[in-house]
Amino acid sequence: MAQQNAPDWDAELQVYEPHRAGLPALRPYFRDLWGRLPFAAEFSRSGIKAAHSQTVFGQIWLVLNPTLLAAVYFFLINVLGGGGGMERFAHIAGGIFVFYYFSGAVASGATSVTGGGRLILNMAFPRLLMPLAAVRTAFFRFLPTIPVYLLLLILAQPPWSFTMLLGFVFLIMLTLFSMGMAALFAAVQVYFRDTSSFLPYFLRIWLYVSPVLWYPEQAREKFPDLANLMELNPLYSLIGGWSDLTLRGVVPPTSMWVAGAAWAVVSLVLGSLFFMSRERDFAVRI
Amino acid sequence: MISLSASSTEPQTPASAPVPETPKKVVLRQKPLPGEPPTVRVQNVSITYRTTFEKVPTFKSAIVRLGRGERAIREVHAVRDISFEVPRGTAMGIIGANGAGKSTLMRALAGVLPPTKGRIEVRGKISSLLALGVGFNGQLSGRENVILGGLAAGLPRSEVEKRADQIAEFAEIGDFMDLPMRTYSSGMFQRLAFSVSVHMDPDILLIDEALSAGDASFKVKSAAKMQELMESARAMFLVSHSLAAIQQMCTDCIWIHKGRLMMHDTPEKCIAAYTKFLEVGEEAFTFDDL
Numbered sequence: 001m002a003q004q005n006a007p008d009w010d011a012e013l014q015v016y017e018p019h020r021a022g023l024p025a026l027r028p029y030f031r032d033l034w035g036r037l038p039f040a041a042e043f044s045r046s047g048i049k050a051a052h053s054q055t056v057f058g059q060i061w062l063v064l065n066p067t068l069l070a071a072v073y074f075f076l077i078n079v080l081g082g083g084g085g086m087e088r089f090a091h092i093a094g095g096i097f098v099f100y101y102f103s104g105a106v107a108s109g110a111t112s113v114t115g116g117g118r119l120i121l122n123m124a125f126p127r128l129l130m131p132l133a134a135v136r137t138a139f140f141r142f143l144p145t146i147p148v149y150l151l152l153l154i155l156a157q158p159p160w161s162f163t164m165l166l167g168f169v170f171l172i173m174l175t176l177f178s179m180g181m182a183a184l185f186a187a188v189q190v191y192f193r194d195t196s197s198f199l200p201y202f203l204r205i206w207l208y209v210s211p212v213l214w215y216p217e218q219a220r221e222k223f224p225d226l227a228n229l230m231e232l233n234p235l236y237s238l239i240g241g242w243s244d245l246t247l248r249g250v251v252p253p254t255s256m257w258v259a260g261a262a263w264a265v266v267s268l269v270l271g272s273l274f275f276m277s278r279e280r281d282f283a284v285r286i
Numbered sequence: 287m288i289s290l291s292a293s294s295t296e297p298q299t300p301a302s303a304p305v306p307e308t309p310k311k312v313v314l315r316q317k318p319l320p321g322e323p324p325t326v327r328v329q330n331v332s333i334t335y336r337t338t339f340e341k342v343p344t345f346k347s348a349i350v351r352l353g354r355g356e357r358a359i360r361e362v363h364a365v366r367d368i369s370f371e372v373p374r375g376t377a378m379g380i381i382g383a384n385g386a387g388k389s390t391l392m393r394a395l396a397g398v399l400p401p402t403k404g405r406i407e408v409r410g411k412i413s414s415l416l417a418l419g420v421g422f423n424g425q426l427s428g429r430e431n432v433i434l435g436g437l438a439a440g441l442p443r444s445e446v447e448k449r450a451d452q453i454a455e456f457a458e459i460g461d462f463m464d465l466p467m468r469t470y471s472s473g474m475f476q477r478l479a480f481s482v483s484v485h486m487d488p489d490i491l492l493i494d495e496a497l498s499a500g501d502a503s504f505k506v507k508s509a510a511k512m513q514e515l516m517e518s519a520r521a522m523f524l525v526s527h528s529l530a531a532i533q534q535m536c537t538d539c540i541w542i543h544k545g546r547l548m549m550h551d552t553p554e555k556c557i558a559a560y561t562k563f564l565e566v567g568e569e570a571f572t573f574d575d576l
Contacts, residue, residue: 012409012410012411012489013407013408013409014397014407014408014409015405015406015407015408016394016397016400016401016405016406016408017400017401017404017405017406018400018401018402018403018404019400032440035440036437036438036440038437038442038443039434039437039438042433042434042437042443043434043437043438046423046426046430046434047423049426049430050423050425050426119438120398121393121398122393122396122398123396123398123435123438123439124396124397124398124412125438125439125440192344192345192348193344194344194345194346198345280400283393283398283399284335284399
């Protein structure tokens with residue numbers, strides 16, 4: 001409210017004008033986005049808290065659910081004649097844990113805008129914060145599975161090495177990839193409300209074609225005709241690299257690093273840009 | 287804070303106008319500085335909602351429509367070609383029947399809804415918490431909702447936490463501040479919403495139907511608070527069906543009907559015209575009914 005002798009009348013000017021499906025001015029948008037990241041964090045934190053406010057075993061199920069699922073898949077693979085011991089189980093569990101991180105981020109990201117009704121209608125803020133908050137929520141739901149994975153690794157007795165820590169690079173790339181996908185599905189969900197119903201089936205198939213139940217190098221023998229196509233799957237590199245490193249301490253081939261990084265960047269950039277180009281339309285469609 | 291050097295451009299209330307018991311305009315309002323552009327300028331703004339026919343858009347209906355070659359869009363003209371200017375120091379009342387487009391206009395001023403046509407210029411920070419802006423998650427406590435709202439409005443966390451107590455105190459909700467909002471009575475809910483929007487230090491204050499919040503004593507308190515805010519705020523917009531409140535609080539008024547600007551004048555004149563219009567409308571309706 002400072003009023004100097006030569007006031008700059010346009011200092012705080014905000015102009016709202018019609019827009020065609022175009023992007024908002026990027027610099028102020030990202031400044032705004034950055035400034036309000038604490039909101040996304042708080043939104044996610046309070047969401048987790050609210051979800052567990054009325055359950056007793058809420059937090060424990062976050063670990064129990066993927067572990068039991070890993071056990072079921074391990075059993076299934078043994079029944080089907082795959083065999084394998086503790087290392088196999090650790091591989092499946094580790095893969096399922098990160099896959100659930102990814103799918104949780106996408107699934108809750110998809111409903112983040114349509115579920116944010118009153119907040120979206122009454123407050124002006126960069127909407128990209130909503131899918132970002134969903135990814136944060138998914139990450140904090142994933143965190144408790146890390147000690148479990150570590151325990152399984154100890155039981156599997158892998159050749160321990162420091163290269164295993166490089167696995168976290170793939171975890172970061174997977175996070176960036178998830179952010180882009182969450183933003184993309186959040187925007188699509190506004191226009192087609194059926195998206196979130198289709199998503200679980202889509203994600204289930206994605207689980208089977210990703211190196212969770214099989215090792216990356218098995219792609220060629222498992223899918224001889226489609227091997228090249230399989231390697232194009234973003235999760236082939238992202239989850240494959242994660243389990244190669246964390247489970248076996250093997251540094252994945254360069255192609256996996258390049259593909260993983262490329263998918264992370266492409267997904268994040270295109271997903272966010274698509275979301276941002278549509279987001280001013282959200283308030284009238286909710 | 288307050289410049290007395292410039293003459294006000296706002297319309298002055300005629301002395302002969304009927305004034306309610308409460309003394310009006312005892313506060314010092316801000317005045318526009320020489321050469322200062324209006325705090326809010328709305329130029330030929332139209333807002334058209336484009337909604338789909340079906341309540342919930344789905345793939346199936348999209349496919350069916352595609353087969354029939356139909357377009358899914360129905361246009362709702364919520365605001366049609368409205369222009370007005372609000373200089374510094376104005377308390378603008380917005381009146382009109384349900385569905386007139388008042389809330390849509392407020393959302394456009396807050397930057398939530400982009401205009402379909404025209405241009406809106408806003409100078410200053412808007413308190414974008416409209417009525418019922420808090421309470422988006424009933425599982426969370428009032429305090430958590432307030433903090434979420436404050437952070438979404440772009441305030442730093444320490445600031446919001448500090449204000450949460452003032453907000454609770456003003457809203458008179460006591461221990462309920464730390465209980466889930468689903469346990470609130472509707473009065474508590476509205477009092478909290480009002481309290482939040484007046485505690486965010488806005489340059490421009492938007493208040494939507496909030497005067498109906500709470501009992502008589504809270505109404506008096508909230509009116510006093512708004513008067514107080516007018517000393518520091520640049521402009522205030524008040525949407526209310528309580529015409530007495532508009533008359534008491536506002537220095538300027540617009541009347542909107544079915545998205546069109548019917549009148550922009552002093553609150554007294556707008557209210558008189560609007561009341562007359564309502565009476566005529568009601569009579570006509572009764573007549574048709576018989």
